[in-house]
Structure formats: C-alpha cells, structure tokens
Amino acid sequence: MAAPVLTFTDRGIYCPAGDFHIDPWRPVPRALVTHGHSDHARWGMGAYLATHQALPVIRRRLGEITAEGIAYGETRRIGGAEVSFHPAGHVPGSAQIRVSVGGETWVVSGDYKTEPDGLAEAFEPVPCHAFISECTFGLPIFRWEPQPLVMQRIADWWAANAAQGKTSILGAYSFGKAQRLLAGLPDLGPILTHGAVEEMTQTLRDQGYALPPTIRVTPEITARAHPGALAIAPPSALGSAWSARLGPSDEAFVSGWMAVRGIRRRRALGTGFVLSDHADWQGLNEAIRATGATRVFVTHGYTAPFRHWLETQGYDAGIVETQFGDEADPDPPVTE
Secondary structure, X not given: OOOOOXXXXXXOEEEOOOOEEEOXXXXXXXXXXXXXXXXXXXOOOOEEEEEOOOHHHHHHHHOOOOEEEEOOOOOEEEOOEEEEEEEXXXXXXXXXXXXXXXXXXXXXXXXXXOXXXXXXXXXXXXXXXEEEEEEOOOOOOOOOOXXXXXXXXXXXXXXXXXXXXXXXXXXXXXXXXXXXXXXXXXXXXXXXXXXXXXXHHHHHHHHOOOOOOOEEOOOOOOHHHOOOOEEEEOHHHOOOHHHHOOOOEEEEEEOHHHHOHHHHHHXXXXXXXXXXXXXXXXXXXXHHHHHOOOEEEEEEEOHHHHHHHHHHOOOEEEEOOOOOOOOOOOXXXXXX
C-alpha cells in the first residue's frame, strides 16, 4: 500500500514525499504556513513558505526568519510532492494548501470562511481526494447572518453612542477581524486604534489593501478631541486602563462566539456582535461538498459531533488532534 500523502505527527501535519510540515507547532526544518495567526505561524522553523500576501504579517509577528512567498495557484515541486496555495477567505493572505503525490491530492484548509468579506481573498473550493477541515463552529446552532446586516447593527450602535457623547470601543482580534470591520463599516466618524491593531492595519495598507484612515491611540490622544469616535482594540484591552483613557464609552465584542449566551455572560459583556472569520455550519458543509473529497479529517472545534455528522453523510471521516486554536484564543498580550 502506498504511503499516505500526509501523516499526523506530534510536530504537525507532515508530507513524507516532500519532507515538509504544514502549520507545525514545534520547530521543523521546513514549514508551509496557511496564514499569519499565531497558532498557525509559529517561531522556530528552519524555513517558511507562505503566500506573498501572508508573508508581511508573518514577518511582522515572528521577526527575522528565512521565508519565501508563493503566488495563489502557483504549482511548486517539493521533493516528490506537488504543492499549491489557494484562497481560504479567512483573513488577508490566508490559504488552503494542496498537496499531490502519485496522482492523489489532499488539501489542508487551515482556517476558512465561505462568505466573501470584501477584504480577504475569497474562498475557492479545491478538488481533492482527502480534505482536512477545521470545524471551529461545527454545530448546527452556528449559522451566520449576512455580513451587511451585522455591519449595519454595529453602525447603529456606534451612531447611538455618538449621539450620547460616548466613544464606541469594539474588541476585535488585531489581525483579520479588526481590518474586516474597518473595510466594512460606513464612515460615521473618526476611528481610533490600539497599537496592536494599527500595526497590522498598516502592514496590510503597505501591501495595497484598501483600508480607511485611522488614528493610533497614544497618551496624547483624548476622546474629547475625537467626539463620537469608534475605537478598535484587542479583546484584552476591554475594561482596561487603555480603554479608560477614552472617557465615557460603551464596549462591545465582535466574535462568532457571541452567538453563545453563556460566553457573553462570562465575559460580562452587555453587547456582542456575531461576526466570525470561520465558516459556520452551512459553510463547512458546502465547502466540504465542493471539494468532491470522500475522506475528511476534522480538526479544532466540535470535532467529535462533526465527524459523526460527516459519517452519517457517507464520508470516511476522522479527527486530527492539533494545537491550532480558535476564535476564543486571545491576541498577544496588550502592551499599551
């Protein structure tokens, strides 16, 4: 029997034919990386390969690394494997990684969402024999509303706060979610940013992503000078000394997990907006069907119930234990 295209090791997903790992969580000689979030792009690899669009964020977060970029859809031979990167729709630069060996094709999805958000490169199904899928929100209760409806709710909340003389503070992950909000919200007033958000935003601006002007919050910045402003910060900045400097305010958190009332209560948040950079139940099922795969491995999220569901649909399904996180994982610690 031929060796599998990919195997699952204590360092990450491994391709024996190409001698490389995909999104490894321990140091390896060669890493192919799906995107720049810290649970997928980790420090300590001998060499990195990622999309041209993902590399600037990865370099910003990891510092001096040996890394090379690859275009979406470009085919590259690595040892006995043929690889290519394809849009995942998760965050700018994110990719699914296609690996073909001896006529058999496997695809590692990384993280993905199927609804175009106007900023990240839109998800493209990749035909394959085996698909490794995240299932962060792999339960039927998770069904996202269209992005324009959520953006309008956030805009209405912002406008109501501004009318009361309050700053609106949104907790959103500094890479991906924050920029999605910047790109999708209407122009209702000045937008202030935490330093962690501004660094990622400027990194994307420098690549040509269209994002509106923002004002980085420094000790000299006051809400009085920017009445009715919206401020975007990492979730860990909510209720902190950083947010207190913005004067009277209302805080909210933007995440797919806001669909779960218990999580919202534990975070002591009165306002939560449901907007995720991961596929919902319908998106997961549509994406898997579109690949034409007969084997599906699920990882991080509701793996056991989602695998069971896939088995009832006729798939040869399995679970891959990884150290990837999900939307509940915090950003790097707040430093200002």
